[in-house]
Amino acid sequence: MKDIDWSDYSLETQAIRAGHRRTPEGEHSIPIFPTSSYVFNSAEEASLRFTGQLPGNVYSRFTNPTVTAFQERLALMEKGERCLAFASGMAAIMAVGMGILKAGDHVVCSRGVFGNTVLLFQNYFGKFGVETDFVDLTDSAAWEAAIRPNTRFLFLETPSNPLTEIADIAELAGIAHRHGCLLVVDNCFCTPALQKPLTLGADIVVHSATKYLDGHGRCVGGAVVANNEIIDKQIYPYLRTGGATMSPFNAWTFLSGLESLAVRMKAHCDNALALAHWLERQPGVAKVHHPGLSSHPQHALAKTQQSHFGAIVSFELAGGKEQAWKLIDATQMISITANLGDVKTTITHPATTTHGRLTPEARAAAGIRDGLVRVSVGLEHIEDIKRDINRGL
């Protein structure tokens, strides 16, 4: 196979073509390499590979050809120099912490991040002497005020879950760099098909590949994308030692997920925007959160920072938890599950599921009200999605 430099191809093409180094068998579809170790031609070659003086595979906790293909493809799509794959999105976030932080360091994190990310920073990094302060995602002054001399990175998700608030990545990158910190962006909700944080100044992108990158709710996986220096010095040594490696089978699944990412994301976003507009007109709905609505506080920013508005829609029912549960239970087609980023539409009640382990005070501070329902809008026909939600309205 010709050795093509995919970096000047568009994302749609990279997603389909990049990363596959065809073997002498001439296979058209990328193979799975289910092997834990690799064989060397001599004792000398084994020694050189172990020390890294000779490139090549040693052991699948370090590298595996199917996993490498996924990493190369996602790195190109995010316009990053390198990518490392992990066993889950949480394992990827853990690797950023373990690779970069030491006891006595400090992190600033947005309040609305994924519940397990909050617990990881507070309960686990906290146990080893790393302090985390949580600030409002959209309050730049609060981010800057929270930075201390020992702050190592700012961490955020945009759009946030489940309220779809939008952070100004370029502005926060500027603030981080002025104070000698890194900016880490969890790009799970947009994927590189809608937003490329590294091109806006972020230093590290993390992914839960479990969501849109797979897109079909099949496998759990994660990734870290950054420059060569961060990957080589801070993330890879931890991956190799810590061992939360992605399996080749999962990498193969994610590779096929990436192939349709751009068309899926566009279709997801079209359905979500239509649903958000429709929800805004329903009498029982007190408020709809979606960056594509002109009522969204960061609608203008979303327009410039993202190529589409994303496919998460959340809405508040005036009747609180009781009405939210009633609406969820009245659905027939939509799946009641906290997972998101699937071709199947999913519905969840954040206050009692994804954010249920937060204290009531923390939940209130994050704006998660009892009447809030989150929908991850899938690719079924929009009229069927509306009809299903309408049953409980």
Ligand SMILES: *Cc1c(COP(=O)(O)O)cnc(C)c1O
């Ligand atoms: C799901 C999710 C994670 C965690 O990913 P896992 O693959 O479930 O470990 C992290 N961040 C966001 C925004 C998520 O939605």
